[in-house]
Amino acid sequence: MDMKKYVIRQISIFSENRPGRLAAIAHALGEEKINILAFSIAEANGFGVVRALVDHPEKAHDKLQSLGFNIAFTDVIAVHMKDQPGGLYEVAKILGDAGINIEYSYAYSGKEGAVLILRVDQVDDAIKKIKTSGATLLERSVFH
């Protein structure tokens, strides 16, 4: 099984917790005509990490880096969920039963249904378990 095609490149950006930082990031991406498909902000004491799936991760990386941002790529996977009560449970249960830990996760609900984006410690294992359990993984080509 070609697992690589399910590994999606998320961009992660270090940001100080002060007004205007998200606007600066969004403005830079907008200027480069980069579309944000999903995103989340995690916050800690005095700083935050902005995580986003974009259509052109390399271009986003280079642009933000040139502006001085601390930016890194992180491998995540995206699982299709039923957009109805119990949808999240089905996916979460697969990982839980397999003993795979979710480091963090965020979700969106769009035209093609609900999607759960996951950062797990063992990516390959997670892909295998999700595939064999019958759930649908979204390929990287869906995003970029």
Added chain:
Amino acid sequence: MKCWDPRIEEMPREDLQRMQYKLLKSLVYRLYSFSLFYHNRMKEQKVHPDDIHKLSDVHKLPFMFKRDLRDNYPDKIFTATKDELVRYHVSSGTTGKPTVVGYTQNDLDNWSTSLARGLTSIGLGRGDVIQVSYGYGLFTGGLGMHYGAERIGATVLPTSVGNTERQIELMQDLGATAIACTPSYLLHIGEVAEKMGVNIKKDTQLRTGILGAEPWTEGMRNRIQEWLGICAYDIYGTSELSGPMFTECAEQKGFHIWSDIALVEIIDPKTGESLETGEKGELTITILQKEALPMIRYRIGDITTMEEDVCACGRTHPRIQRIQGRVDDMLIIRGINVFPSQIEYALMAIPEVGEHFQIEVTRKGALDDMLVRVELNKESFSDKINDLMLVRQKVEHRLRNSLNVNVDIELVEAGSLPRFEGKSKKVIDKRSM
């Protein structure tokens, strides 16, 4: 006003100066003969003990600096043997390396005598209970004050720092009449006492504060005196001189520097030239009677002025005024000396962060808070919040260990801190005294 040793304290100035000259002469001979460090220093300066003919010839002698202690860590310039040493104190140095001060029994006796004179001059003595709320241990404040207070026959309540509520209970229960601590800690005690429903003015016997180890102002003195109903006296000293050593007298007009113990000069920090009496300059002290670690023309880095007229209290010894600033960029946080260079030094050993930093000092209530902003290195950025928190913690622990004071760390984006030429501007001091 009662004196601890009236013969010395009220001795005419000419006699004092004659005594100082004799002490200086024998000190210089002793060091030239027995201290390789000082022998070499004098040779470099092309000065010989025979060149000292009068007290003002002290100007011919070379200066000593904090770095001399650091460079000779731990005890290379001690002039006493292990057999003669009875104590060590250790203070944090300018670059994170500590400096060690050794004491012979005579050194400790002189230290206590100096304090005994000072404490007596502010009306303390037998029957007084002196609560020592300076830290006990490597810091000189606690033990120094402890022995000084015992010397005058007062009863010592050695509470050290911390556990403020218990300090207040003991102050009440044991009838403390005086407290020795930093002025900001006393303000903190006042605030905690109010919360406990204790009115220091009415519910305790406290009437004297011996406050030092950090800069404070006349405004703060007035506030403390009015609010707590005590007389607040300033005390001065650094570990290199022995520790807290010189206090104000009841007149509250500067620290009496006992002439038989120390020779004071005020110099121009740029040229090293002596300044006229009353001119503002860098305090330079020669400890005339010190056995384990002699200090000659030691440049402490504090800026002040000196008065030489006879004090209204009758004491003939010169007084130096409240410290008005620093030659370098030293900060005093909760009574602890902090040099920005120490922070730089500590950060250099942490690969996850850059060497640029910014310090912000604030005062919440009565206590100082220090925030250090550091830049997260691009390579160390991790998508995981937990990793970043660990970096923050690591920086916090390292700085706390090297500075001996609690710091808050804020991780900021690489390149976001202002770059400055020179050393100043890295510090934002928002404390209003």
